[in-house]
Amino acid sequence: MARITVEDCLAQIGNENRFMLIHLAVARVKQHRNGQPFLIKGKNKEAVMTLREIASGKINFENIKDFTKTPEKKTDGDASATEDIS
Secondary structure (H helix, E strand, C coil), X not given: CCCCCHHHHHHHHCCCCHHXXXXXXXXXXXXXXXXXXXXXXXXXXXXXXXXXXXXXXXXXXXCHHHHCCCCCCCCCHXXXXXXXXC
């Protein structure tokens, strides 16, 4: 796979401010550390994988908050907790 560059990411997000790119990348790395899966396949470190996600257009300022939501898990223990133990 070709090398990822900051210019690729900046062109994708439409913002020439490198500091905004850093904020976006840091937010996405935090999501990965909280269990969110990568949206692209690869075997690079999380910072490089995050930049690849941004450069591919899968992560941007408009949709970054959509990925912070964690899916709710169903537990069977909740039903048994409401039963009377007499």
